[in-house]
Amino acid sequence: MSTPAGPAGEPAPGSRPRGIAFLLSQVGAHAAQRFAERVGELGVSPSDVGLLRLISAEPGRSQRSLAEDLGVVPSRVVALVDALERKGLVERRRSPRDRRNQELHLTAEGARVMAAMPSLAPAHEDEICAPLDREQRALLASLLEALAAHHALAPGVHPGYRRPSS
Amino acid sequence: MSTPAGPAGEPAPGSRPRGIAFLLSQVGAHAAQRFAERVGELGVSPSDVGLLRLISAEPGRSQRSLAEDLGVVPSRVVALVDALERKGLVERRRSPRDRRNQELHLTAEGARVMAAMPSLAPAHEDEICAPLDREQRALLASLLEALAAHHALAPGVHPGYRRPSS
DNA sequence: TATTGTTATACTCTATAACTATA
């Protein structure tokens, strides 16, 4: 470990330890950035991936429902889906039952991108966790799960869709 | 804990565990967002705080040197410092020794904002770590320190200044 | 009238390139 801190979290006298909150945000931002670089090679952005995941988990869902899950305004979803449609990864289909609704579906190409994710993920995971052994990774995972659960962060939804603050 | 995963990191058969990398970025983004809300009440943004910290650690430093530390282009620093100057938190002084350089200094008000940070930080830290006991926090801190060190993340510098990707 | 999606518009963030003053 690189900074002088006591062996069990006691701050060494006179040294302000880096806070956990800052470390989380710092390391988390780094992980997100590397992820962006990796999926960028597939021609998609992290927000594209998140949207594709939600759509593939429940094909046919409406833009309105996505807006609610992501915590963004509906007009934002228009832009997000526009990007995906321009790339040929999703398709809008007017719902026959309520013609106000757009049903969102992955195209074959969109499905192919999603299919590539599981093979990309382990390398990413391994890069981020590189200095930790198996046991430490398990420990870290369970601590982070506890935090995510406590703060009510939904399993597949990244807070990065929501506007930073105001 | 909220998701079905094996007791020691063995993924339960058939369940894809949330990756550590994703959890880090998710929880980290949440921590950053809450921090933004907290410091927002002091009238500053997280990037303001980061800049103030660097300047107060080494008063008189130049914009160029900040640009290098932050990993951004010099014109970006102009905007960042403009914001700080507009808020009356920092002062630009032409260096007498090399009149091309701006020496950056905190104003009294800027020093006051920085002085408020240490009293704000523990509440933030405690909110983020709420579900963890003392021992777990120490453990998490050391794991995160290891990751930060491995990925060469500098103690006070948030990757969020750097452009997401391209 | 209420709801889904869309467009128009504006504001913020950030980069690139051209420019000014100084060395």
Added chain:
DNA sequence: TATAGTTATAGAGTATAACAATA
């Protein structure tokens, strides 16, 4: 010529408000 900072400009991201189609 080279360097520190600045300005001009452009593009991405994201919100609000007004609007069209449908219910």
